[in-house]
Amino acid sequence: MQPVDAFPPREAPAGQPGDAAPESPAAVPPQAPAAFAYPAVDPGFPALGLDELLAAHANLLSRIKICYGTDRPTFERDVLPLVRRYAAFVHLLPATPANYFNVPGGLLQVGLETAFFALQGTDAHIFSGRATITTRRHLEPRWRLATFIAGLCAEVHRTLGQVIVTDHAGSEWQPYLLGLHPWLSQHAVTRYYLKWIPNAPDSPGLSLFVLPQIVPVETLQHLAQGNTVVVPHMMASLSGMPLYREHNILAELVRRSAALVIDRFLKASADRYGKPQLGSHLERYLVDALRRLVATHPAWLPNSERSRVWYGRDGLFLVWPNAAADVRKLLEADQLPGVPKAPETMLEVLLGAGVFETRADGKPLWTIAPPGAKTPLEAVKLAAAAAVLAGxxxxxxxxxxxxxxELGAAPEGSAAPTPT
Structure with missing residues (x-):
């Protein structure tokens, strides 16, 4: 299949992620039924071809090409196959059922926008700063391509365990086996239908299971040539796991770009539809901050003197709001837009996501008595210690x-936050 011709001459974009966002193309809507029907009939999503699918993103693809900084043959060799494989995998799937990028083609759009801003951000950073000039010259194009891939696939885990795709007869797509577009072609499906799984957990690590369908072996081999750092940093970003003893600039760029893209979408949606949802995308940044603090901050060493983190027979606790203050400082350093800074908002988001566990009476704060503490402390309890201790x-x-x-009582005035 020939690549889509999506590169008209364009003015070069500015070099920082704070610039204007790429114009979002009109989402490709499912075709409406031929006649009015009651009860309402789900029109489903059309099985568009890849060229037709990517034509709606021609402007954004053109900006990505300019940002990548190579001639057309190099871009079509290095980047466009990745875009086509990603588009083949996600097709017209929305990113979420009712939050951000919840329109047909939303998952493709958020991937392309995040990849664009992450790639753009590499211009202002030096990877492998301690290496020789020769080594950096060898690694720089690999870092840029790996950053693009990590941004492109930052939301692909949402196809796994959050949505069920079926044809008209009820046969289900198995995303672990092949992409959505190949499945549609193999089974001659003309329209497909979605069923969203309620309260599905956000599990970015699942993206690693489908990465081979998007990133060919030859690309991974190219990224790993002559180094042992580029692929591990990319995989750590995709899985949401921190790298201990190393600063993952790639993950930082992708995290900041994804937050920017999602925040822009929610603000634009608020202009059209009212107040945006306090959504599940906030959970990932807060949990990621907790993991990084446990891995790197001396005051977060579990069960150490004056620690923020206490791990007992009855679970893992974070001293609150002291822990929230450390999270706020880390998020401010990350410069992530739209991420909550107030302890009350953090508590609300993480309780709603099931990361924190309430007491039996529904109150969020627990009273703990760590060894050596002169007075009891207020804390929040993790529903699963592995949420922050994994790895x-x-x-x-x-x-x-x-x-x-005292497992029946809570500190005075520690009522659960009221959802907004």
Whole structure:
């Protein structure tokens, strides 16, 4: 299949992620039924070809080509096949059912926009700063391509475990086996239908299972040639896991770009439809901040003197709002737009996402009595310790005793936040 001709001459974009966002093309709507029907009939999504699918994103693809900074043959060799494979995998799927990029083609659009801003951000950063000039010259194009890939696939995990795709007869697409467009072609499907799974967890690590369908082996081999850092940093970004003892600039660029893209969409949606939802996208940045603090901040060493983190027989606790202050400082340093800074808002988001666990009476704050503490402390409890301890080596061992002081009571005035 020939690549789509999507590169008319365009004015070069500015060099920082704070510039104007790429123009979002009109979403490709499902074709309406031929006649009015009651009860309402789900029109489904049309099985568009890849050229038709990507034609709607011609302007954005042109800006990506300019930002990549190569001639057309090089771009069509290095980048466009990745875009086509990603488009083949996600097709017209929305990114979410009712939050950000919840329109047909939303998952493709958010991937392209995040990849564009992340790639653009590489111009202002030096990767492998301690390496020789020769080594940096060898690694720089690989860092740029890996950053683009990580941005492109930043939301692809949403196809796994959050939505069920079927044809008219009810046969289901299996995303772990092949992309959506190949499935449509193999089964001669002309329209497909979605069923969203309620309260599905956000699991970015699942993206690694479908990455081979988007990134060919030859590309991974190219990224890994002559180094042992580019691919691990890209994989860490996609899986949402911090790298211990290393600063992952690639993950930082993708995280900031995704937050920017989603925040812009929600603000534009608010202009059209009212107040945006306090959505699931905020959870990932907060959980990521918790993981990074546990991995790198000396005051977050579990069960150490005056620690923010206490791990007992009855679970993992974070001293609150002290822990929230550290999260706020980290997020401010990340310069992520739209991410909450107030402890109350963080608490609301993480409780709503099921990251934190309330007491039996529904109150969010627990009273804990860590060893050596002169007075009891207020804390929040993680629903699963692995949410922040996963990948930490050596894995902390829980204390033999329980930490919760009085499991039926809560600190005075610690009522659960009211959802907004």
């Amino acid at each position: 930490l080596e050596p894995r902390p061992e829980p204390l033999a005793d329980a930490l919760a002081a």
